[in-house]
Amino acid sequence: MMKAVVIHEPGAPSVLKLEQRPIPRPNPGEVLIRVKAFGLNRSEMFTRQGHSPGVKFPRILGIEAVGIVEKAPGNENAIPTGATAVTCMGGMGRMFDGGYAEYTCVPAKQVEVLKTKLPWKVLGALPExxxxxxxxxxxxxxxxxxxxxxxxxxxxxxxxxxxxxxxxxxxxxxxxxxxxxxxxxxxxxxxxxxxxxxxxxxxxxxxxxxxxxxxxxxxxxxxxxxxxxxxxxxxxxxxxxxxxxxxxxxxxxxxxxxxxxxxxxxxYGGSEEDLKTMPFGELAEQVEIGKLKVKIGKVFKMDEIVEAHRCMDENTAEGKIVVLTGA
CATH class of the missing domain: 3.40.50.720 (NAD(P)-binding Rossmann-like Domain)
Known part of the structure; x- marks a missing residue:
């Protein structure tokens, strides 16, 4: 089992509930990621409010996540177990359960593996x-x-x-x-x-x-x-x-x-293909060496998700909001 933030109906931040859910099992062509951190995005606020068409509840929100590869059946050579992985877009948190959890299962085509020394609170801010x-x-x-x-x-x-x-x-x-x-x-x-x-x-x-x-x-x-x-x-x-x-x-x-x-x-609206075609690793390296500065706002724990969403609603973060899962 894992901890996950689940929304059963649209509404205010209080509709976000921390629950126990089964850890998803990846099929061939999918990757199971042990999520270390995820960023908050306004699109998730709109989904929470009920403005995203086609989203069915209950749903685990989150259009991005970073963490460690747990399993990648059929893709082990390109996406090895234990590697640092980033993922975003591609229907995460809308068409299927997303990154607001200790584990997330996503298509391999929207996973990027990289070597980095960035702390999770910084790396978690970067994908989207x-x-x-x-x-x-x-x-x-x-x-x-x-x-x-x-x-x-x-x-x-x-x-x-x-x-x-x-x-x-x-x-x-x-x-x-x-x-x-x-x-x-x-x-x-x-x-x-x-x-x-x-x-x-x-x-x-x-x-x-x-x-x-x-x-x-x-x-x-x-x-x-x-x-x-x-x-x-x-x-x-x-x-x-x-x-x-x-x-x-x-x-x-x-x-x-x-x-x-x-x-x-x-x-412009991003898709899973865009993560693969952009120089994500190069940009992450520039962040790591201080050549490219990114603005981190506030950092929360997963059991503070309601407070984190309130912060996003009120525009008080002054930078990217990041949530650490503790997984």
Whole structure:
């Protein structure tokens, strides 16, 4: 048996219950991971609230996990027992039980093995954060060296990661926060420029066409999307990846009015294939040697999962929330 966080019905953080569940048994093509840590993500908050279509309860949430390989039937050569493993996406915590447990069973195609000395509380923050940041920048935005990038929602965990990765790859990076006092930490993580997000960054750039952005990573979401498009250079691209603003849709969306001429609008959502195609091991190594900084917020134990979700709901972590399982 194992400890697992189970949700039986949607609702407030209190619906998350710590229970005893049978340890899953992997079939050929699957990997059983003894989970050491997992990060919390806003998509899990939305699932908990009942907003994720197709999710059936009861369910063990969690779209990512890190830990030790226990069994990998049929994949022992590529995924050896005892190896450090990371996994994310691919239906975890939605279509099948995810990482909020002492053990999780996932398809082998969405497991990455790596050698690292990172502590579990740091490694546990990385899979979804780095995958989403990298995929948004280089799969969706096709960011190039020397381009001007705006990370809108730069003090989110993905925002901090995106700023650091883009800076290392040679982009000119601007980041935002609603609070002026966050400028120091934003610049510490690699931003060249800082903007107080008053909802009208395009207005702050009036008469400065050269200051507009080639690419915009929109992590706030629909509430600032029109302004992000207006702050983009002709021929530039805006990618909507996050919804920190907690609004899923735009009222009276009129593409001809909102999207400037020749400006492109796209979205990004990660999948299991993206973990395999991105340089996850290289980025984890950069974190290990201190070349790439990631923002860890608060760290909880698994029996503190309700408190951890409340922290996520209230946006008080100021970085990635990580839960240690004790397994």
């Amino acid at each position: 954060m780095l995958q989403t940041a990298w995929g948004s920048l280089y799969t969706a935005l096709n960011l190039q060296k020397g381009e001007r990038l705006l990370v809108r929602g730069g003090t989110s965990s993905v925002g901090f990661a995106a700023v650091g990765i883009a800076k290392q790859q040679g982009a000119i990076v601007a980041s935002t926060s609603r609070k002026k006092e966050r400028e120091g930490v934003v610049r510490e993580y690699g931003a060249d420029e800082f903007y107080v997000d008053d909802g009208a960054i395009a207005k702050q750039l009036e008469g400065q066409e050269d200051k507009k952005f080639d690419k915009v990573l929109e992590l706030v979401g629909t509430v600032t999307l029109a302004d992000s498009l207006a702050a983009t250079k002709k021929g530039g691209t805006v990618c909507v990846t996050g919804i920190v603003g907690n609004s899923w849709s735009m009222e009276k969306f009129s593409p001809m009015e909102i999207i400037p001429k020749a400006t492109k609008l796209t979205v």
